[in-house]
Amino acid sequence: MVELIWVGIIIVLFVFLMHKEIHHLTVSKFEIHSDKIPVEFDRAKVVLLTDLHNNTFGENNEDLLRRIRNEHPDYIMIAGDMLVGHKKADYYGTLNFLKVLSEEFTIYYVNGNHEQRLAEEKDTKDTIYKEYHDILEANGIHFVHNRTIKIKRKDAVINVTGLEIASDYYNKFNRPAMTNEYIETCIGKCNPKTYNILLAHNPMYFDYYVQWGADLVLSGHVHGGVMRLPFLGGVISPQYILFPRFDSGRFEEGSSTMLLSRGLGVHTLKIRIFNRPEMMVFTLNRDE
Template sequence: MQYIFAAVVIAALLVVYLWIENKNMVVTNYLLEQKKVPDNFHDMRFVCITDLHYNQYGKGNARLLKAIHESKPDVILIAGDLVVTAKPKKIEVAYHFLSELTKRYPVYYAPGNHELKWEHSIGCDKEFYQNFLEKLKKLGVCYLNNESLTLKKGSDTLIIRGLSLPLRFFVKGKQKVEISVDEIESLIGKTKEDAYEILLAHIPDYFESYALYGADFILSGHVHGGIMKLPFLGGVISPSYELFPKYDSGIFKKGRTVMFLSRGLGTHTIPVRVFNRPELLCVEIRKC
């Protein structure tokens, strides 16, 4: 009986811990210093959001919005999966969140695999997806589905590109599909040497190709930090069922390219996080 009681207590404590772990995000701040940062964009601050999946931090996402406001961003970047494909009826959660953001900030939103499935009428019909796009436009959200936007300050240029890979790149339990620089360019165009390039690319697996493509600053998500993090080993499993994925979370560098891989803010299919709290990123760029 003593052992049973101890087991019940431990199980209850574990449940409480997991609830706290899932419901209490952290804000991770990065300072990115690069020679290529244009003078007129020096000290620009970005709040970076991925994989919210309708998750809510307080009523109407009040705690999340408070954390964003306290970070004092110039721009909001969203690298996909604000929604859950199988739950289109919950879309009002995303709309409310976006409406609050667009009251104060420019919002640039690239799709993840969940939005991409809607585009292909998986989990919804074509009319729903078109209504989704129209609502984003009305809210003032700039939705970058293999599109780019150019920001100008004086003689300086900053380009934000939203990469949407075909569904075959989001494989589960199969050999990873490779992508070339030419394929990336065919989707979103070539980078410009005289511009600072930000790439919103939901899936991080192709970081080396993104770097060869010429992006300066990449925001990715998708992996949810590997669901559970183990000391020295990192994230345990990716959405494609890859054990101990190379890219789980954090900052990665190749040449002059830097990728920020967020642990994301929500869960869906595997609704737990272990030693892997939800994460809101804030990145400030500076010329060095």
């Protein structure tokens, strides 16, 4: 009997900690430096959102909205999976949150694999996904699915490109090999003279994003590895890779940087251990 009581206490404690972990977000801040950043964009601030998965922070996501407003960003960039890719999931909370956000900020959005699933399946593409996409687009959100948008300040430009790779590249097993040629078929060649921000939901292919020419990659998908351990980092990726090379934080290769967010939500297995949801904020700095 005593053993059962202790088991019950442990289960209740675990559930409490999971709820606390899932609904208490952190804000991580980064400085990005490059001599390719035009002087007109010096000190421009961006909030990165990803992997909300219909999670909420306060009623109507007021806590998340407050955190964003407190940063006074110039732009918001979304690296996908704001929804759960299931036809029975309630996505109206996320839709309304993004509608409110779009009234105050300029937003650039690329699909993650969950939006992509809704866009591809025959019983959701012309219903759930179309409604979600069309309403947000009508509210001024810029979708960058395999296309580039030029952000202009006076006569200066930086490029924001969204990469949407085929669903097969998210497979847990038997994933096709990524190639530079495939990325170029999706988004064309990179202009090396312009500062290029690449929204790419899946960080697994960072090496290829670098070869394409991305100066800054913004990703999510991995949820920080679900559980984080001291010195070891994230434990497992959605592709069942143990201790994935790219789990969360900042990664550098040559002159390219990737910011990989732990994301804002969970789905299916609603577990986060030592791995609170994360909103990333970064500031662009012109290096002379």
